[in-house]
Amino acid sequence: MVTKLRLVFSITIVFFSFYASGQGKYWEKLSVNSSLRRAALKEVRVETGQVFSFQEKLFKQDLKSASTLKAASKTIYFPDENGGPVAYRVRESSVLAPELSKKYPEIKSYSGYAVDNPTEKIRLSISHKDLQAMIVHADGRPNSYVQKVGDDRYVLYSRTSKDDDMDFVCRTEQQVLSGSEHISAKPVDDQVLRKYRVAISATAEYTQFHGGTVADALAAINATLTRVNEVFETDLAVTLELVSDNDKVIYTNASTDPYTGSLGALGSQAQKALDEEIGVLNYDFGHVLHQGENGGNAGFIGGICTNGQKGSAYSSGQVPQGDVFDLDFVAHEMGHQLGANHTWSYELEGTLVQVEPGSGTTIMGYAGITENDNVASHGDDYFHYVSIDQIMTTLKAKGCGEEFSLANHPPIVQSVEDYVIPKSTAFVLTGNATDIDEDDVLTYTWEQIDNGVVTSATFGPTNPSGANFRSRPPSLEPTRYFPQLSRVLDGNLTQVRPTEGSAWETVSDVEREMNFALTVRDNAEGGGQVVSELVNVLVTNDGGPFAVTSQASPVTWRAGDMATIAWEVAGTDVAPINTGFVDILLSTDGGGTFDTVLASGVENDGSHDIIVPGLSTTEARIMVRPVDNIYYAVNASDFSIEVSEVVLNFSDLEFDVCHFSDLTVPFVYETYLGFDDEVVISVEDAPENLSVTVAPDTVQVDGTSVDILFEATENVAEGTYPIRVVATSAGMTREVVLTLNVFDGDFPTVVLTAPENGLTDTSVKTVLQWEDDPAHTSYEVQIATDAGFANIVEVATVKGNTFTPTDLQNQTTYFWRVKPQNICGEGAFGSVFSFTTVQVSCASKGGGALPSTISALGTPKVVSKISFFEDLPVSDVNVNLNIEHSFLADLVVSLTSPQGTTVTLISNSCGDLQNIDATFDDDGNAFECGVDGTNAISGTVRPLGALSSFNGESVFGEWVLEVADNANSDGGALVDFSLDVCVEGEFRPDEDNDGVFDDGDDLCLDTPEGAEVNTSGCQIFRFPIDNFSVSVQSESCRNNDDGAIFIEPLLKLDYNITIVGNGLDISNTFTNTYSIEGLGSGTYALCITSLGDIAYEPYCFEVTVSQPEALGVSSTVLDNGERLSLALSGSDLYFVEFNGQRFQTDQPGVTLNLEAGKNVLRVSTAKSCQGVYEDEVFISRSPVVFPNPFRNLTKVFLAEDEDQVVVGIFASNGRLLQSDTYRPKGREIELDFTGFPEGIYMIKLQGKKVGETLKVIKQ
Structure with missing residues (x-):
């Protein structure tokens, strides 16, 4: 058995055990803890999995009676993901030519459908090697696969991702196309099954991987073609059959096969081998399969049936088997052979079918292998619309192969209108198709088909070209929401820089066209039919975003109450959108479905009142959508509805009636919560003389229809009347207010x-108005x-x-x-x-600062600006552009108006082609790269964005062209740029382009280009910015008034200077230098003008004469009296004397060590005018009296903080003379001995922390 599987699948696997004697008796699920199960999972390297034992012999017996005849089909069983055996009716669908099949009778292929669910199809191959199956789900679930992993052991899984390390590269050189981006539909609808003879060679490496024999390799080829045929028959009505002598090109010995093993040579070697061994006339196209480096090359696009090309294809894989190899590798390269180009758009190929953003996800995409641009980790098993179109174009043109008539009829798809929708707004597309073949299962895909380079970095709502929406697999649902409805409900209408596995969907915030294809498949067994319908959606700047503004946060409604739905009309009621009426829908499941109609066909005026329906939910959401368009909006939050006993269900709440006409207003009486009381219906507040009849006026049964008849309307004056409809029972009252508008038939003249x-x-955009x-x-x-x-x-x-x-x-x-x-x-x-x-006038203006170099280093941005001075509305803008650049795909070029509107001209366009010399005009054709052989873009071409976005804006202000080079290495120059602008009104003459009009205030008609002018259009002369050298001398000391200002000009002119400030107001003249001395500190305003023939603008500035700061010293005792910290300010150098020691410092702070007792500090500077700071600090571990001796006053310095201290004064003989309580200031207590005789005294200190007696001497 093969044990070389190295490709990791991230899959969802499902386990089942079937023990019934008749159904699925050959499948048995291995237990979760089974060692065999764990070994199988390890062998395939799946992340999680369910493993079955499988009785192949018993299964093959069940298949024996199945043949290619439908009547000879056989029922077999496979497990599914829901826990039970699924019965499939299958018949043989051989991919081997009859002669080859007879030669290898154990190699078979079958197709069929689920007996109880015809939307589910199965393809399986079986041989002496194994069984492989592909189960196709039309309901949107990923396809399921069955793969062998050991002796009689199989895995059932749903593919959700490929190995992140898969480095597959398709080396097929793409066919560069020219012409229209939007190809027309070429459906698969001619009721023809096209069979092509395919010759598939196998290198010896491939054969050895699969067991080593020709039969082993042929069994693997059969498994691959079985899966490929499922896709080709469904999407293309194409089936492939291996040629009768295909075994001649299956090789077992690497030293003797015709292949060197080099991927670059495989294609040409295969062409030679197939031509020689099979014969040029004996196959329609060929392929070689190889085990080795991941990669592939079809050799040519559409090489089928073309001699010298048709056999030049190969597919190579490290693990050349399984769904990834069969569909992502082989089906992809065969798609090229049949005529399809790549559909991804992460870089330019010039094929006009790069319609999937980033890597894409369809068969001709590159899902999982483009790093940051991966839309998903794996591809999906279907062709994009453009691929089907290309393939059918190729096959119909070639006219080769064998054709068989199909009884299967193509679906009939109804045409879909083109639409204009508001910007920044979600929309939904719905198809409608039928099929006269009742057993056919129709599936639908809506895909964007706009060609353009779209990477993750450029994806977003302002992207003017390419796809805003990824492709999604065929579904039974004919409707697709753009973006997905779940994202819209969450408020995520836009997306930038999407990552792998994210939505890759965004609405457009800019005006652009988006084109979509609806593809309808009938999924008929044996050859499907496929039809398409194309739709154009124009996103306009003239409307949007359309949004529901009410119910923006959780609220609770009560059934039967009136509620108001509000929305932002945002210009959708006028041209070009012209939505006159909208529907209002309710969802009760959080937006899963909107199946309750609250109002239908109401005016698109931004607000409407409804009656809350009789239901209960905590997940209500509102949708407002136009009656005749595809855009829509939902409210921002779930809210609740509480059921009530009675609901008077009116379809509308406002009614019009004309004099001499009757009006019947119907409603339905509804009851809930078991309410069955008799209720009386009455009408209150009706205008006098209006006849009102309610029938019936007494109700009790749920669902009773009630009519209110208004008669004798001619007796009521014209006007608007609120009328109450009241339902009353013994314990309940409900009412609804109606609005009745009565008209008398007289029409006042419109003013x-x-x-x-x-x-x-x-x-031309004027608004007509009249009195309402x-x-x-x-x-x-x-x-x-x-x-x-x-x-x-x-x-x-x-x-x-x-x-x-x-x-x-x-x-x-x-x-x-x-x-x-x-x-x-x-x-x-x-x-x-x-x-x-108004008349339209046009003008052309060129950009400034040109040419401008685009550096090859980094990612530079180069701009050029053009200014207009008329305040007139724009009617047309064209851009003339000349750019030299060696790799045009690096550039994004845009034009921004003075109002901030930006239009993209090109964006990563034209690959490695060079240079632009073109006029960008909305009326031009879409640009085609490299048409003239010299410039990548030339002639008059249409930009990616719409220059009409500027229409109606004022031309006044600065227009900015930006050239952004988003890649390193290549460079060039913005050579020339000009605008051709037409405006409503007349451009006034301004020959010197100074912004002062020649027919107005311009007194100087020949001002140099770019010169600054005054309101009279005359040039303003300004001194050079470095013309004056100004120096200032500050005061030498505070208040010395010896400051000075010195001025030396660069230009030797006659100058006048005025100086004002600080009590000074003088004016002087000078030529070479100027100085003024004797200035006090302060700010002075100086203005200098010239006295010559040229009137220079005054050069004014302020000068500040400073003075030294005052000496500042702040001292703080630290560490319990150990150190003294000084903070110094006011000078650059300080002289410090402390306890007799002198030093100098230029630091703003110093720390000194304190001594016990008295510490003397003195600080000064070199300027005596700054004064001297002196201080004394006494340090003691016990209280100290100072001075001592003293005359009358002395102080006690405490060693610690005290709240209060009792001080007793004693005579030398111990007699108490005085006792007082003191509150120390800081740690000081001042004592007054005035009146005491000279002599020796004792003072006793008593506090919480102090208790000392000290001797003092009064002199």
Whole structure:
């Protein structure tokens, strides 16, 4: 058995044990702790797994009667992930030519479907070596696989990831295409199964890996082709059959086979071997399988049936077996042979089908092997729409192979409209297809098909090209939410820098087109049919983001109450989106489904009142979606609904009625919580003279329909009336407030207000306005080019009192009028107004600071700027650009308007091609790289972003072109850049481009380009920034008034100087130097001007004359009197005298050692004017009296802190003379001996910490 499996699968494995005598008797699950199970898992190196023992002999007996005839199909059993045996009806579907099959009768292939679930298909191969199976789930689950791992032991798993170390590289040189990015659908719908003869050679290394014999290798090839055929038959109606003498090109000896083992030579060696051994005319395309380094090369794109090309393909794998090798390697390279290019877009290939972001995930992608750009860790087992299109184009053009008619009919897919949606808003696409073959199971894929380079680094909502959404596998569900609904519910509409396994989905925040393909597969056994439908979605800057603003945090509704749903209309009600009405839906399962309609077809005006339905949930969510479009929004939070006993369920809460008309308002009476009381329905607060009838007016049964009839409306004055509908029982009252709008059929004339009649120079985006009137519910607006309205150019019906025309032309006179409408009918047009639209003028301006070098070092950004001085709205912008760069794919080039709008011109485009010399214009064609052979992009081309995004903005201000080089090594230059800008209005003359118009205030018409000018357009002359050398002399000492200012100019001119400040206000002239002395400290304002013919702008500045600081000394006793810390300020050098010792220091702090007793400190500086600091510090471990002797006053210095101390004064004979209580200040107590005679005294100190007697002498 083979023990070389080294590819790690990260898989979900499921265990089952079947002991029934009839069903699945050949499968038995090994116990969790089984040593055999652990060994099997270790051998395959799966992370987790379920292992079965399998009785192959018994299984093969069950298969014996199965043949290629459907009537001879056989029921077999496989375990599934839900715990029971699944019955499959299978028939033989051989991939071996009949002659080859007879030669190797043990090698078989079968296909079938689950008996109880036709959406589930199975493909299996069986041989003397093993059984391998592929189970295809149409419900969105990953496909399941069965693989042998030892003697009679098999693993059942669902593939979720490939080995992270898989370094597969497809070396097929891609076919660079030109022309339109968006290919048209070429469906698989001709009811033809195309069979191609495939010759598959095996190197000796491949054969040895699988056991060493020809039969061993052929069994492995059979297993691979069985899985490949499942995909090819489903997606392409293509089946492959091994040629009858294929065993001639299976080699067993590496020293004698025709292959050197070098991957670079395998393709050409295979072509030669197949042509010689099989014969050029005896196969349609060929392939060689090899065991070795992971890689592959198809040799040519679409090489099938082309001599010299058709056999030049190989697939090589370290572990050349299993689903990864079969589908990610072999099916990928065969896809190239049949005509498909890569679909990934992490770097440029120029194929126009790079439509999957990053690595992609379909068969022609590179999932799992592009490091930071991996969308997923493994590929999915289906072809992208563009791959199907390319393959069918190739096969129909080749006309080779064998064709068999299919009874299977293709699905019929309904066309889907193109849409305009608001930016930054989620949307949903839904397909609708049918199939007259009732047993066919239709699956749907919605895929973006926009070509462009999209890496993880560039993926995001501002990306102007390429895919914003990854492909997702076929599903039974015809609807796809963009992004996934779960992300929208979480508020994650955008994504930047996505990582492997993340969504790779983002809405667009910029105006761009997105194109999608709906692919419908019928999954018919033996050859499917596939049809497609293409949809264009235009994201516009003129609307969005559309958002639900109410219920943004958890709230609780009560069933039957009125609630308000609010949303941000965001311009979706006008052109180009024009959504007039929306639906409001409710989900009760947190957004899983929105199957409760709260309101249908209500006005898109941002708010609507509804009756809370009779249900209970803690996971309610709201969705608002347009009636006739695909975008939508949901509220931000789950909220709760509590059920109540009674709900009066009205479908609407506001009603219009015309005089002499009756109105019936229906609702449904609903009960909950077992409520069955008799309830009376009444109408309160109806206007006087209005006849109101409720039928029935007494209800009791849930679901009773009730009608409220309003009659005699002509007796009610026109107006709006709130009316209460009340339900009353013995213990309950519920009410709903309706709004009744009564109209009398009289239509006041509409009064037009803006633009004023006869106005000229009106913008083509002007807003028409008129006075609103509550008697009018809508208005018809007509615009014509003649006063008689014979040539009407636009007609619209609007709800409010404004309208923005969509197609006005410049320099044209228009006439407009408005007619009122309501439920009673319509009035007459009122007076006619006219206006004339503004002319459009255009100008070209070049960028400054050009040419500008783009460094080859690092990732530089180069900018060039253009300024416009007119405040006029933009109507068109084109960009002329000349860039030299040696690797254009490094560059992202964008233009930013003064308002901050950014449009991307190119982004990582054109690979290793060089240079741009082009005009970017929205009306140009999409650029094709390298057309003129000199420049990568040339001519007039359409940028990636929409330059129309600038339309309507003011041209005034600075426009910035940025060239961002995002890679090291290659460089170049921004050679030239200019803008062609058209505006509404007239560019005023400004020949010297100084921003002061020549027909206005410009008194100097020939100002040099780029010069600074004043409001009169005359050049402003400024002194060079380094023209004046200024030095300041501070005061020598405080208040000495000996400061000075010295000025020396660079230019020798006649100058005037003014000096103001600190009591000084003088003016002087000078030429060479200037000085002023005798200044006190302070701030002085100086202004210098010239006295010559050139009037230089004054050069003004401030100067501060300083003075020395005052000497500052702060002393602190540290360490219980051991040291004295000094903080010094005011000088650069200090002289310190301490206890008779002198030293100097330039430090801001010093520490001195204290001595017991008196310590004397003196600090000074070199400047006597700063004064001297003197201090004495007494240190003692016991109280000290100082001075002693003394005359009248002395102090006691305590050794420790005391709150209070009792001091007794005693005569020398011991007699107490005085006793007082003192509160020490710090540790000092001052004693006053005034009045005491001279002599010796004793003082006694008594406190919490002190108890001493000291002798003192009064002199």
